[in-house]
Amino acid sequence: MAGVIGILGFPIVFIPIAGGILGLFVPAAAVVLGFLGRSKEPQARGFWLTGIITGFVGVALALASILIWAVIFASMPNSYSY
Structure with a gap:
């Protein structure tokens, strides 16, 4: 079970913005x-070694x-002038 959850956690990490935060819970499990x-x-x-790795x-x-994502958002300009 742990190996399956670990493998399923990889695609979640690549979801923009929310994937980083959600990607912490699944691999931690x-x-x-x-x-x-x-x-x-x-x-x-x-099985358990696959889950741990x-x-x-x-x-x-x-x-x-x-x-x-933090670096990307920190480097964005604060205001736009028209």
Whole structure:
């Protein structure tokens, strides 16, 4: 389950503006479920490891997306003169 959530979190990160903030929750859930799966189902190593890895990568991408959008909005002019 954690691996599926982690993989599904990648497209959410690339949605403009809201994707960065929403993209934090889904990968974070993948990380949490991955660590829970590690403790409860150690024999299903591929699934929980996929969730942990894709979750951390998704969180990093979401943080980068938030930073990029913040820079874009900060560099926009405050007023337009006609």
